[in-house]
Amino acid sequence: MHEKDRHRVILSAVQDRSLVTVIDLCALTGASEATVRRDINTMDERKQLRRVRGGAEALTTAPFVGLAGRPFSVNETMNSAEKQAIAAAAVELCQDGEPIIINGGTTTFQMVHPLASRRMQVFTNSFPIAEHLLKNSRNTVMLSGGIIYREQNIILSPFDNDVTRNFYAKRMFMGAQGIGPLGLMEQDPLLVQAEQKLIGQAEELIVLVDSSKFANRSSLVLCPLDRIDTIITDDKIEDRTAAMLDAAGVTLIVVPSGAAQKDGVAALPA
Amino acid sequence: MHEKDRHRVILSAVQDRSLVTVIDLCALTGASEATVRRDINTMDERKQLRRVRGGAEALTTAPFVGLAGRPFSVNETMNSAEKQAIAAAAVELCQDGEPIIINGGTTTFQMVHPLASRRMQVFTNSFPIAEHLLKNSRNTVMLSGGIIYREQNIILSPFDNDVTRNFYAKRMFMGAQGIGPLGLMEQDPLLVQAEQKLIGQAEELIVLVDSSKFANRSSLVLCPLDRIDTIITDDKIEDRTAAMLDAAGVTLIVVPSGAAQKDGVAALPA
DNA sequence: CCCAAGTCAATCATTTTCAATCAAAAGCCG
DNA sequence: CGGCTTTTGATTGAAAATGATTGACTTGGG
Numbered sequence: 001m002h003e004k005d006r007h008r009v010i011l012s013a014v015q016d017r018s019l020v021t022v023i024d025l026c027a028l029t030g031a032s033e034a035t036v037r038r039d040i041n042t043m044d045e046r047k048q049l050r051r052v053r054g055g056a057e058a059l060t061t062a063p064f065v066g067l068a069g070r071p072f073s074v075n076e077t078m079n080s081a082e083k084q085a086i087a088a089a090a091v092e093l094c095q096d097g098e099p100i101i102i103n104g105g106t107t108t109f110q111m112v113h114p115l116a117s118r119r120m121q122v123f124t125n126s127f128p129i130a131e132h133l134l135k136n137s138r139n140t141v142m143l144s145g146g147i148i149y150r151e152q153n154i155i156l157s158p159f160d161n162d163v164t165r166n167f168y169a170k171r172m173f174m175g176a177q178g179i180g181p182l183g184l185m186e187q188d189p190l191l192v193q194a195e196q197k198l199i200g201q202a203e204e205l206i207v208l209v210d211s212s213k214f215a216n217r218s219s220l221v222l223c224p225l226d227r228i229d230t231i232i233t234d235d236k237i238e239d240r241t242a243a244m245l246d247a248a249g250v251t252l253i254v255v256p257s258g259a260a261q262k263d264g265v266a267a268l269p270a
Numbered sequence: 271m272h273e274k275d276r277h278r279v280i281l282s283a284v285q286d287r288s289l290v291t292v293i294d295l296c297a298l299t300g301a302s303e304a305t306v307r308r309d310i311n312t313m314d315e316r317k318q319l320r321r322v323r324g325g326a327e328a329l330t331t332a333p334f335v336g337l338a339g340r341p342f343s344v345n346e347t348m349n350s351a352e353k354q355a356i357a358a359a360a361v362e363l364c365q366d367g368e369p370i371i372i373n374g375g376t377t378t379f380q381m382v383h384p385l386a387s388r389r390m391q392v393f394t395n396s397f398p399i400a401e402h403l404l405k406n407s408r409n410t411v412m413l414s415g416g417i418i419y420r421e422q423n424i425i426l427s428p429f430d431n432d433v434t435r436n437f438y439a440k441r442m443f444m445g446a447q448g449i450g451p452l453g454l455m456e457q458d459p460l461l462v463q464a465e466q467k468l469i470g471q472a473e474e475l476i477v478l479v480d481s482s483k484f485a486n487r488s489s490l491v492l493c494p495l496d497r498i499d500t501i502i503t504d505d506k507i508e509d510r511t512a513a514m515l516d517a518a519g520v521t522l523i524v525v526p527s528g529a530a531q532k533d534g535v536a537a538l539p540a
Numbered sequence: 541c542c543c544a545a546g547t548c549a550a551t552c553a554t555t556t557t558c559a560a561t562c563a564a565a566a567g568c569c570g
Numbered sequence: 571c572g573g574c575t576t577t578t579g580a581t582t583g584a585a586a587a588t589g590a591t592t593g594a595c596t597t598g599g600g
Contacts, residue, residue, distance in 0.1 A: 003577080017366050017389050018408055019274050022557080032579045037558070053557070053586075054272045127413075131401060134418060143397075143425055145415025145433035148404060155413055159436045163415035163427045273587085292547080302589045307548075323547065323596075 021055040082210040104154040105175035172202035178216030185218035211236040275387035282386035282406040291325040374424040375445035442472035448486030455488035481506040
C-alpha cells in the first residue's frame with residue numbers, strides 16, 4: 001500500500017470515529033507502527049488531523065460545542081432586544097389551550113420565555129425549544145421525529161410520513177434569513193426542507209423577523225410573500241418595505257424596538 | 271480505553287448525576303483510581319468540572335433539573351451499580367457505526383455513559399437519552415416524533431405512520447418492569463404502547479434488567495419470552511430463573527454485580 | 541477524644557507510546 | 571542492470587501514562 005493510499009485510509013478512519021489508535025491504523029493499513037506514526041506526523045503538519053498520544057484525532061474545530069452550552073452559539077445575541085420584543089408580540093397572539101407550531105430558529109426560540117407562563121399545545125421541530133419548554137413550562141410539547149442536526153438545532157425526517165402530517169394548528173411561527181419581494185429566503189437547504197414540511201400544517205403563517213432581515217437576500221426562496229399572513233418586526237422597518245408587504249396582503253405588526261414592552265404578558269411565571 | 275475516551279465518559283457521567291464518585295468513574299472507565307484522579311485533576315484545570323472530595327461535580331449551577339424534576343426521579347439511584355454494569359455490557363455488544371434502538375428507561379439510560387466514547391446511530395424515544403447523547407457524545411441521534419410525556423420521559427405518537435417505521439436496526443435495547451414465565455411485563459400502558467411500537471424494528475431484542483426484576487410481576491404482558499433474544503442481568507439471578515430463560519431459548523449475559531468491569535472497548539477494526 | 545473508613549498525594553515499578561537510528565526494501569533513472 | 575534516493579520496518583533508549591502502594595489527611599461516629 002502506498003503513502004497516498006494510507007493517508008486516505010487514515011483520514012477516512014479518523015473522520016469516521018473521531019479518535020483512532022496507532023494500532024488500529026496499523027491493522028487498517030497493514031503498515032508498521034513507525035510508518036503510521038510518520039504518516040500521522042505529516043498529516044498533522046498538513047492540518048488534516050490532530051496528533052494525540054496513542055493515535056490521531058479528527059480535526060473538528062469545536063468537538064463538543066454542538067448543542068452543549070447555549071442553544072444557538074452565534075446568532076443568539078444579535079439584536080436580542082428586538083428579538084425578544086418580537087417574540088413576545090407573537091405569543092400575545094395566542095390563547096391558552098391553542099395548538100401552535102413553532103419552527104426552530106433564534107428568533108422563535110425567544111418565544112419560550114413568554115410561553116413559560118402559558119399552557120398551550122406546542123409542536124416544534126427544534127430540540128432546544130422543546131427542551132426549554134419541557135423544563136420551564138407546563139405546555140404540552142410535541143416534537144417531530146427524525147435525525148437531530150446538531151448544527152442547525154433542528155429535527156428533520158427524510159420521510160414524508162412522519163407525525164408532522166398529523167398535526168394541524170391554528171398558527172405557525174417561523175423566522176427567516178431574509179425577506180424580499182420574492183418572498184421568504186433561507187441560506188441553509190436543510191432549514192428550507194424543515195420549514196416547507198411545516199408550512200401548510202397551520203391556518204395562519206406568522207413570520208418573526210427583525211427589521212435588518214429586510215435588507216438580507218439569500219439564495220433560496222422558501223415561499224412567496226402572499227403565502228404569509230402576518231409579519232412581526234420592529235419599528236426600524238422602512239416605509240417602502242411596509243408598503244410592499246401591505247401590497248402583498250401581509251398583515252404587519254410593528255413592535256417598539258428601543259423600549260420594553262408595555263404590556264405584562266411577557267413577564268415570567270408564578 | 272484512551273485518555274480522550276475516558277474524559278468523554280467522565281464528562282457524560284458528571285453531567286448526568288451532578289456528582290460522581292471516583293469509584294463510580296473507575297467502574298465506568300475501567301481505569302484505576304489513580305488515573306481517574308489524574309483525569310479529574312486535569313479536567314478541573316480545564317474547567318470542565320469541579321474537583322471535590324470523593325469525586326467530581328458538574329460545573330453548571332443547576333441546568334439539569336430534568337423534565338419533571340430530575341430525569342428519572344425515583345428509580346434513578348436504585349441498584350445503580352448493577353444498572354451501570356448491565357448497561358456497559360449492553361454497549362459492548364455494539365460496534366461503532368451500527369444502528370441501534372434504545373427504548374427509554376432508567377436502566378437503558380445508563381447506556382449513555384459508555385456510549386459517550388462511541389460513534390453509533392442511535393434511535394430512541396427517550397428525550398433524556400437523546401438530550402444526553404447530543405450534549406455529551408458524537409453519536410448520530412434520531413428521535414421518534416410525538417407528544418412528550420413528562421412523567422414517563424418518553425415521546426409517543428398516537429399514529430402508526432411515524433418515522434419509527436422507517437428505522438431498522440441491528441439491535442434494540444429495552445428495560446422492563448418485570449419478567450416472568452409469561453414474558454416481559456410493564457405497569458404503565460403508555461410504556462407498553464411505546465415499546466410495542468419499537469419491537470419489530472430490530473433484528474435482535476435485548477432486555478436489560480437487574481435481577482430483582484425477576485421477582486416482579488405486573489399487570490401488562492408486553493411480549494412472550496421467546497420473542498427475546500438476549501437478557502443482560504446481574505449475578506444475583508437464581509439458577510431456576512436462568513434455567514427458565516434457557517428453556518425459552520433466551521441467551522443470558524450475566525455481569526458481576528459487585529466488581530467493576532475490566533475492559534471497556536469492544537474491538538472494532540475492519 | 542479516638543477510631544475506623546474513606547480519600548488523597550506522592551512515589552515507584554510496569555507498561556505503553558514515542559522518536560531516533562539504521563539497515564533492508566522499493567522505487568527511479570539512466 | 572547498477573547506482574541513487576526515498577520509503578519502510580525493526581530496534582533501542584527515552585518519555586509518558588498507568589497502576590499499585592504507602593503514609594498522611596479528612597470525615598463521621600461513637
